[in-house]
Amino acid sequence: MNTQYVSGLHLARLLAGPPDERPYYAALAREIRRLVLDGRLPARVRLPAERDLAAALGVSRTTVTAAYDRLRDQGFVESRQGAGSWTALPSGTVPPGARFGMSHAWPGSEVIDLGCAAPSAPRIFPEAVAAAVARLPEYEAGPGYEPAGLAVLRATVAARYTERGLPTRPDQIVITSGAQQACTLLFQVLVESGDAVLAERPTYPHALDALRRRGARVVPVGVDAGWDIELIGSGLRQAAARVAYVIPDFQNPTGRLLDDAGRAALVAAAQDADALLVADETFTELPLAGSVPRPLAVHDPARVICVGSAAKLLWGGLRIGWIRTTAPLVRRLVLARESFDIASSVLDQLITDELLHRIDEVRAERVEWLTRGRDALTAALGELLPDWTFTAPAGGMSLWVRLPAPVATDLAAAALRHGVRVMPGPVFGTEGVLEDRLRLPFVLPPETLRTAVERLAAAYREVESAPAARPLPAYV
Template sequence: MTASVPPSGRVNARRLAQLLGEWRRRGSRHGATDLAAGIRLLVLDGRLPAGTGLPPEREVAAALDVSRTMVASAWDRLRADGLVASRRGAGSWTALPRGAGGGGVLDDSDPPPRVIDLARAVPQAIPGVAAAAEAVLPRLGAELAGHGYHERGLPELRERIAARYTERGLPTSPGEVLVTNGAHQGFALAVRLLTGPGDRVLIEQPTYPNAIEAVRAAHAIPVPVAMTEHGWDLDGLEATLRQAAPRLAYLITDFQNPTGFRLDEAGRERLGAALRRARTPVVVDETQIELDYTDGPAPPPLGAFAGDLVLATGSAGKSHWGGLRIGWVRAPAEVVNRLLAARRGLDLGSPVLDQLVLAELLAGSRNALGERRAMLAARRDALATAVRTQCPDWSFRSPPGGLSLWCRLPAPVSTRIAAVAQNFGVRVVPGSFFAPHGGLEHWLRLPFAEPEETLVEAVRRLSLAATSVAESRTPDTENGPIPVT
């Protein structure tokens, strides 16, 4: 099958030769294969976009100093793979393969496959959000008679958030809760309040990429402590607290993003003691606390061991819906007051309607949260099965909670796979995004927030991308700005 659409732009033979660079790998006997592999690489990593017109075979042969027969043979291989299309009178141009077999190309009559976004680890809304929004309309009417500014947050919502912490074993009053525009704003406020330019902030490696950016935005210095294959390196954390004297720490002790580890009670007790000795405040990211797929009791919050040094952040984004841009900070009342003062330079409070909706959901969402956990656990298992089947040389552990598999690749090709995967209709975040100084090229985060059939299709496309990288030895490519959640 050939595409019916002629090329919209062209590359000349000289430029094509420059793009190919040192394309020969295995000597003259394999020239056609190597040339086809070089063109395949340029197409799949986007340097020859689909629809780019190719120069005539004789011009390519002259520019590369090879026979026209070799070029024709390479073009035949690429046509068979669906990476080159030709039409009499219009010449040849690049294309993207359709489906696993590569038997065909994408053109204007073929709608492009939906891009599967695995960069955002956020599921769809929990059931009941629309009903909650309708239920709070009478209370919204009462709020309309006032000015609408609640800098600390609606009293009703703060009471319910405080009650949740008390139930978990950390007695909390509404005065110890500040409602924010998402948990990330809470962390950004803490960094703004507690650090200055050049101060060190202890973080895990890997960790949430947006937290790294928040530290950098405050002109502070992220100091990573590597996670181990079993979880936290408590010896390393203790040593870093002693030697680096960080002004602040940022940790995710419940279903760590991206590894999925959870710190047990003994580990929390030891970590809390180390933080107290160093007098280091810590922001504990609890955005995934509700996504626990185990039946056993949860360990107490870190605040039960480190006391007033802990600022706990949470949000509705993972548990209820990302569109409810409501989060919170649980901290000593004096710290809440200081955070509030720091916040006035950024905004003056969170949307009232969103707060009313979340308060309504917190009042009656226990069953819905149970259903959400069951759904996500099934998606986790479906993704795990798909990876084992389609990418058998990738390894991972099935996390007890959270939203992602942290997959170890057989080679340091995470950035390469992420770059090429976009051409197969998948957006995925390379491991390097989860470290302040890059690296982690053996790792790839795969969220399981999407429906099961979508996850299976995503892994199929990723396996194609991984095969392409392995065959073409794709060089590192810039991913550009990928929104990560």
């Protein structure tokens, strides 16, 4: 069991403060639940004993006991006799929503999941599966795993990079179990504990998690208004960062696209600072209009390491990603990968290979679906929440919305009560900033997105009318 622990005083400081409403135990449970939902209180963290939290808050132990009981009923706390209580996420919090993004996270409530930016499988998926299964006997005589990935898929991915203007050989490709594992593996090999790593803010939150687990010192650089190359270069030099994690193609979550001149300048800044660039290309194949510039690595194929994924274009259930880099680094990554999971599923790799050979069909379906979703979401927001502002992206899967006030975390908690799950801005950054931002994916059907915005509007009215939270008294 995880030994991470939060003390009574620490949890008291994390809470928003003694609320005015009663009963107090219900408000306390709501605030702890909010901390879990916005990621400030991770799952599997042991909570303070009831008497310790009661003392820190200046309330009775009975009040804390009732709050913990309510959280247990809701699935946010688990307990075991003699072992204490720890945070949890309700079982089925985000079950597969099929093509309609609906789930039963709590009894009697249908939750629309706008926290996940991933579409359902494409129409040709069953055909790809059947073709992959037919090819599976070709691999029965072997050990069943290849740490670098199946040669056929490595060749397909390499050919796609070559088509996009970056000549690539199969021995420059490592197949991974998703882009998340690709990032984790790269940080494991390239970053030592205490190293400075530059990361965009906002950025993909799981990459930040991987850096923190590695013990890296994250140096954030703001890209909310676009890439300031001078600022990025200065950050690289002043922090002596050897690695930078960037998302040049339909940046997650802003949706921005770095043009070719900006890419050349970014690589030049990395060269000047002698830093490696890890370029997350998860959304590269999803322009909704126009085209995407050549890969960032075109400007320095050895210095820029590309990370790709089948999850967004093909299907999230295919836990297949890849890394494109130099052959010597590939060999290092393969050796390091063996301590993770040895290799990716043969069947998943074959399905991915089949789908990549029909990439034009898949992309056309995705573009049609996502364009409809984006247009429906922007229209609903314009009608029901006209004070919310955003720029409709030319690709990717999400809107990055600016709220009139810094209430994103409170809004996310209220939205869940109204039956829609959203990710508040602070999840995508460091130091608790971005409270006036919300990421809203448009991967669900237009009618579902309309319903989601109606629920968000009701949740926002609730947050607007709520009394301001009072600060906690200081504890020493």
